[in-house]
Amino acid sequence: MRPFDFVRPTSVDEALAAWEDGAAWLGGGTNLVDLMKTGAVAPTRLIDLSRLPGMRGIEVLADGSTRIGALVGNSELANDPDFAGNFPMVAEAILSGASGQIRNAATVAGNVMQHPREAWFHGPASDPLAGDTGKLAVLGTDGAPAAVNPSDFCVPLVALGAVVEIVGPDGTRDIPVADLHRMPTADDPRHTTLTPGELILALRLPPEAAGFAAHSRYLKVRDRTSFAFALTSAAACMRIEDGKIAEARLTLGAVAPRPWRVAEAEDLLKGQTPGPEVFATAAELALDGARAVGGNDWKIDLARRTALRALDMAAAGTPAEMPALPASVFGTQRKEPAHA
Amino acid sequence: MSLSISLSINGAARDIVLDDVRVTLLDLLRERLALPGTKKGCDRGQCGACTVLVNGQRVNSCLTLAATLDGATVTTIEGLAQGDRLHPVQQAFLEHDGFQCGYCTPGQIMSAVGLIAEGHAGDDADRIREGMSGNLCRCSAYRGITEAVQDATRRMTAQAAEDAA
Numbered sequence: 169m170r171p172f173d174f175v176r177p178t179s180v181d182e183a184l185a186a187w188e189d190g191a192a193w194l195g196g197g198t199n200l201v202d203l204m205k206t207g208a209v210a211p212t213r214l215i216d217l218s219r220l221p222g223m224r225g226i227e228v229l230a231d232g233s234t235r236i237g238a239l240v241g242n243s244e245l246a247n248d249p250d251f252a253g254n255f256p257m258v259a260e261a262i263l264s265g266a267s268g269q270i271r272n273a274a275t276v277a278g279n280v281m282q283h284p285r286e287a288w289f290h291g292p293a294s295d296p297l298a299g300d301t302g303k304l305a306v307l308g309t310d311g312a313p314a315a316v317n318p319s320d321f322c323v324p325l326v327a328l329g330a331v332v333e334i335v336g337p338d339g340t341r342d343i344p345v346a347d348l349h350r351m352p353t354a355d356d357p358r359h360t361t362l363t364p365g366e367l368i369l370a371l372r373l374p375p376e377a378a379g380f381a382a383h384s385r386y387l388k389v390r391d392r393t394s395f396a397f398a399l400t401s402a403a404a405c406m407r408i409e410d411g412k413i414a415e416a417r418l419t420l421g422a423v424a425p426r427p428w429r430v431a432e433a434e435d436l437l438k439g440q441t442p443g444p445e446v447f448a449t450a451a452e453l454a455l456d457g458a459r460a461v462g463g464n465d466w467k468i469d470l471a472r473r474t475a476l477r478a479l480d481m482a483a484a485g486t487p488a489e490m491p492a493l494p495a496s497v498f499g500t501q502r503k504e505p506a507h508a
Numbered sequence: 509m510s511l512s513i514s515l516s517i518n519g520a521a522r523d524i525v526l527d528d529v530r531v532t533l534l535d536l537l538r539e540r541l542a543l544p545g546t547k548k549g550c551d552r553g554q555c556g557a558c559t560v561l562v563n564g565q566r567v568n569s570c571l572t573l574a575a576t577l578d579g580a581t582v583t584t585i586e587g588l589a590q591g592d593r594l595h596p597v598q599q600a601f602l603e604h605d606g607f608q609c610g611y612c613t614p615g616q617i618m619s620a621v622g623l624i625a626e627g628h629a630g631d632d633a634d635r636i637r638e639g640m641s642g643n644l645c646r647c648s649a650y651r652g653i654t655e656a657v658q659d660a661t662r663r664m665t666a667q668a669a670e671d672a673a
Contacts, residue, residue: 169530171509171528171530172529172530173509173529174509174511174529174573174575176578194573194576197571197572197573197576198553198568198571201532201571201572201573202552202553202571205551205552206552214529214573216575216576218576243565243626247626247628266642267553267556267641267642267643268566268619268622268623268626268639268640268641268642269553269556269559269566269567269568269619269622269642270553270568270571270642272565272566272567272622273562273565273567273568273571273572393638394637394638394641395641395642
């Protein structure tokens, strides 16, 4: 690990003033310290955010939005009964990610900022098509080889229209989580749209996001049933009124450099009676334009089936058991392997 | 650069001058504080051998920079037993053969102590397996580990009920 300065600011102003080219913000460190050990990143200065005030609360604002401080822990958020009751698929997504130890240490802002996993993404002379191409994106890259966004948490956040509160040298701004991630290019290696030196203060879910709590699921498919990144995933939720879908949300994970929300599928579902045919059509639409890269065409089919199954599970209703196991396609029928 | 931190480790207050801020909690414990019970496996947060409690929560000490721990309370495997009396989780691992070679065991036990304190798994085997998935055992003693965690959970729950009565 390369040497670095370590600073511990006690206010946001001090933190912003401590920024320099080559610095990195330190939250829980579960992603950053790992990448520093491999040499994938080598910050010259770490700015420890743990002493910043006002970054650890989960609160409901006057307009009904839910605001999550940047330093709230992943476990803490997923296990908060009010939060998990209002946003069950967000809790389900968090609990399907990483391990208990990592979820305890990792912060919510760190989760949305985590780096792509592909080894070639981190290496200097790398050929994305030389490694495990199965993990590459099939959407949102115009057929170019690209890493997927690895976060589970971001998938339901995008489905629910969450925004990120940012502060920087020029003041504060909001970015929708849907616009936070980007495909790195040769000219611009950033995997997010943040400008270096900008800092996440909080995440916010809009008031209407809690309206989906009764029919809300996150389904993750992976190589093993726990402690693995997604091969494909889907966040699906809907409001059902008088037997019809009043509104639906569908976002796919692990298929693109960012969470892949599918407005066309959501529009199609509106006003429909929930059922396998309409869900199959929506899932088909969700993969519209998908292109295999280096032999990962199986991923397109798997993502389609994941979307279909997530819609079906959401229509069946959010399970009552809480907290629970993350949903697994390998779960037995002995009991519902999920939580509300 | 160097940095001073004050923290509590297994109940003892420690003032430590870090002459290198790169040192992880794992290396601090093993190399500088003569507490080698916490094990280094992958050093990447993937195997769980380095699991300790920081402020009561289980974390990977290999991914925790010591410099971030000013004011923290750390518990390692050396801090669990009370004199000759083993912690219920330690006792349960012995009785249920929750190990073979023993290298992952301190991490397994600290993770189990953290999991039981979190209170979401109860004595449900599926939930215990899910909750313990951050701890690998290359001897594959998983069955014994799961039974040990179930048994320790039951004993500790019964003890807590008795203490409350």
